[in-house]
Amino acid sequence: MSVIAELKTIKGIGDKLAKKIVEEVGGEREFKKVINNLEIDELVKVRGVSEKRAIEIIKKFRGEKVQKFLKTERAFQLYQDIIQKILKYTNTNYSKNKVKLLYPSNDPKKIKEDLNSIVEFKNKLEKLPRKKIENLLRKARRFKIKDTKPNFIFGRAVLVNDEKIYENLLNLKIDKYCEILLNPSTDELEDYDLLIYIQSGHEADIDYLPNLITLTPDFTKEEIVPEIILDYFIENKKLLDIILKIKRILGEKTVLEDVINIINKLKKSEPKEINIEEVVESVKVKTNKKIKERIKKIKLEGAEVLKLLNEGSTKKVDKIFEESIREAKKEIKEKTGINFDPFLKEYPLSIDKNELNRVVREIKGKNEIKKFEAKVNAAKKLKKLINDVKKEIKWFQEFDYKFALASFALNYGLNPPKLSKRFIIKNALHLDLIHTKNAQRVDYDVPGVTLLTGANSGGKTTLLETLAQTVILAHMGLPVNAEYAEVPIFDEIYFFSKQRSLDAGAFEHFVKTFTPALATKKRKLILLDELESITELDAGAKIIASFIEFIKESESFAVIVTHMAREIIKLVDVRVDGIEAKGLDENYNLIVDRTPKINYLAKSTPELILKKLYKQSKGKVKKMYHEMLKKFEK
Template identity: 25%
Template structure:
């Protein structure tokens, strides 16, 4: 696939995408998470690229949504899906669903949607999804206690490229290795010529090191899992809550066990020996200081309680030799000093929980030569710190290598695990949408039958109405060819157009539609013209007519929905213009529904037998219209004024019957002899005008 052939992908973006392991597969699958790992590609940008790639793959020219109102309907139904996602990923992923005229794309999404609506969006699954995010790339890893060493300049360059996490040093001989070993916990010699060389410190000869970077730098795979530990753990919870089969290359139990042994900073958790060494290194200075206090407190108490007697000759001898209190301690309090030092040593060993080998080094921290106050031997303390640190690092390195070996083979499986959890969120959003709006999968007529077909919706409920589903009256409506839709004000004509548009848009997205049954042709595009607010000026009027002229020239396969086009100009002219538009659309084989209060006038002016359907008001109840929301086929609906006049006539007739008794003569007398029209007669004559 030529990446730059994808709509919206230029040279710079193509370079970024080419850094992915398999950009073509990610593009074909609409894998927003994978695309978003490319340098400089956000999730929103990834969704747009994925949509362009899908169009390219299905040879889809786009342009299904041909008007602003059609695009608004799409954004509104898409937002209903987005609102039912849990993760940011799924919210971006649903952006890859778009209405298409291509059968292959529709069928592809339908396959996905049929599986999706069978999912159970259980609360436990939705709760587990809150912790799932696309996997992140860890930052640069730097390991300072280890280094690589080589005598060869070419190998030096290769090592820096293969294992950038470690310092690479050039040495000339074994002496150079020895010097490095004094500054690093571990030195890895890359040259086979160093085999058999004995050097103090942890020096490993690994000519194959560059071929096994995970063994040399286990921090590399561990950094990935540490950075994504919570995300992977959440994905595991999702799979268990939803009872999903894990990817074939993923052992969930082993992965979970490995993650439980890993700290957020990439260190290994749960090892008592490493914990002991870490505490010993961290607490060394404090423990030595306390040990000094123990020794001095012990010695001070001994001196305070000891009754020391020195003969004059002995005192003179000590002074002549320049001796001080140390000599006095050595001579008179040797046992007490030894006991004080022993107490200090034991305190240090116990406080740091040192093993026998470490204890021998620790004892050197306090010398045997009597002094007061007792002080640590700084060189011995430094040596103890170095030994403990080196032991800790070796232990940590061993544990890291073991854990990295356990987790290294799980990386691809972990990626699939998280991706599947994120995709499940997309499926559950579709399932929740379908359940909450009473949706079903629509049926498309075969290609051979498309020209004679339009749409047939049974028990449809518009998802765009701001009312509970149970409070929305179900609507049945089917149209083939060109139809005028009449009806009373506030009878639901616009809501019906919105329902039709929603069904058609969702069906062409490959998704379930808000109806008990829906059958339709595969349309090429949707032209939905919303009601115009007020009469248009000459320029706007001309532009509107031009739009319909273009549609009339190539409208076959189009669905045209128009809401009260007559408002663009004077009623008489509007009826003529709409009649002409309908004639052109009918000739082209388009499917169209025009809502109009001028249906009777338009029907008279059209040169073909245009169908007129009506949303019929069955009466007025407490001043409110009672409406049959499903249009009656081939029926011009009565207007609201007609219903009101009919109601007044009925009421007046009833009142007149109750008050009967007046005579024509009386009427004539009260009106100068002229015959008057009674109230019931007045209303009856008005009703006749509507016939």
């Protein structure tokens, strides 16, 4: 099936989008590289492909590889458990998605490259203030990268009197952000906070307006809607702040210092909103009181009284008015920054509404222009930095991904494995036991095929899972759960667990799954946990002996946990190792050295389990356990 045909099997991807995806990433060969390198962002660049859809695409094309490598349910469960452990250290959707796409590979070159990258990052992280970085990354969880588009700006309109310019504005989709008015009347302009007039050869007769700015025909989009650029930075500012702090800790170059300064400067440049009407009304009331008090204090002589009665004023009264209005104008200027006289000269003073409305419109218009010009200036500067900023956001996403992997490796004490033809683990520990106090680490050298015998609850199944975890981690290009490990490159992992033993079809399922696999030349890791539990003892020994012969003919490795070692070694030559319990401690726990003894057939020691249960029980049940133990003494 071609790449395009396979893409079309994904819900929501039709023929047109499938072809577009392949074309825009550079053809089928480049598409396969994008899939193999988990380059989610390259797919998201294609219009119509969201991050969620990009994940679906990669899962579709990589999913089969996982199933080809992890051949059984238990092997896949162990892989998923590793993924869940790593996910706890992620902070961004990008790193979460990339961790979910972290699959085992059988390509030695890729494994080494991935491993070297994580080990290098892990070593670097050990020298840094990890907790401080971790806290910053956790803060980033609250913020998602927003590629926002401005809402429609109702208070803004673009004025044109040339149809070609009008068509150009429509082609630029400016009408999605604000009104475009072709040859508007003066009445149409009254309700707008800001008017942008684009000049042409035949200029329109536009009266002076305080909220009008003009642009030449070679305008840019951000000169009309600077929010197209600004909103991206403003919406992501808190996240950019976090990235900047991390960059400073690392001592790395960044453009974000400039970006944050531009945004902060823009915010500070916004003129303060002053309610001029309230200021004028307050000053009017105060001034009327002053005039009243001052008039009360003046003394008028006969002629002055007659003049006041005949003309309504005198020189002394006029002087009080002039002085009071001068003080009022001064106070208004101090409070608003505007020098104007909004009063009618009468007593009591009243407000000249026409003059006040004119000044309010004038100031509001100037403020709108000032704010707009600051936005345009900031947008032009930020436009030059946007590609660098997007690269830094991409860097941050990758940083969080690597930080998650490195933190997982550090917190679990993982170490880089050596790719080898041998399979050895030293001081290894099951991932679920790493944070358990006094957990025993194990050493084991798997020669090819070996039988593992020993005590019930002695750690045989745990050892199988530890081996599987080591191999899965190594093939994921990650450090492993051992202080030292040599791991061969495997093509497939089989882990057959005794958990299916109660299933009536378990034996048939096992034989049908496993037998054809042995016929291939692929290098396999085979882990069998008490296969005898799904069939009769004698048949089980014969089947295991046959499997051992088949496995020995290939380059595969196998560890088989069994209680039938005595029967099996009669049928086939194979190494037997053992984990043996030495007794019970004061808390009735098994005393076990969980590192297998090589070439040693260990007893299952069920009597120790019975003794433990006997010590922990009471009454009639205790007597029953005692009777069982007596049988072992004979």
